[in-house]
Amino acid sequence: MKIAKVVGTVVATRKVSSFEGVKLLLIQPLDEHLRPLGSPIVACDTVQAGLGDIVFYEGGREAALALPNWFNPSDCTILGIIDAVQVEEGASP
């Protein structure tokens, strides 16, 4: 599971049926100090995250399981909105 920031929304009307009613968001992965990491990716939303929210997300099969209709091709789903990240200084590179 990793941290990301919601940086945009993605609208797709024509998509696989199992994605019906699933909100797509553009998220920028972050490290534990909330610094950008790599390039933005598209994630399915389950917690009504909004622009600028810091969220945590999961990939792989767990991304599909997190959606109501679990038989879907999602490989990246937001599981929650982060209120705070507290990291001990000097604890990681």
Add this chain to the structure above:
Amino acid sequence: MILGKVVGNVVSTAKLPILQGFKIMVVQPIDREGKPKGQSLLAFDMVQAGVGDTVLVIDEGNSCRTILGDPQAPIRMLIVGIVDEIEA
């Protein structure tokens, strides 16, 4: 399973209902000598690990779902043990 050091925690109230009641920790994977190895990650805690603890983290969904007894849990990373000593 991977070895990691708990370096922080995450507070999240708005999350999937199934994830309620779990503490979320920031874990920095480490090698045998305890040096950081790779990018940090978030894991759900099952053993009341604290910041600074060396821990065992399961990094695979089916094992987590088996432990939690829930075939639908979208959880892939679980802290399942606190390491006292590593003899490498």
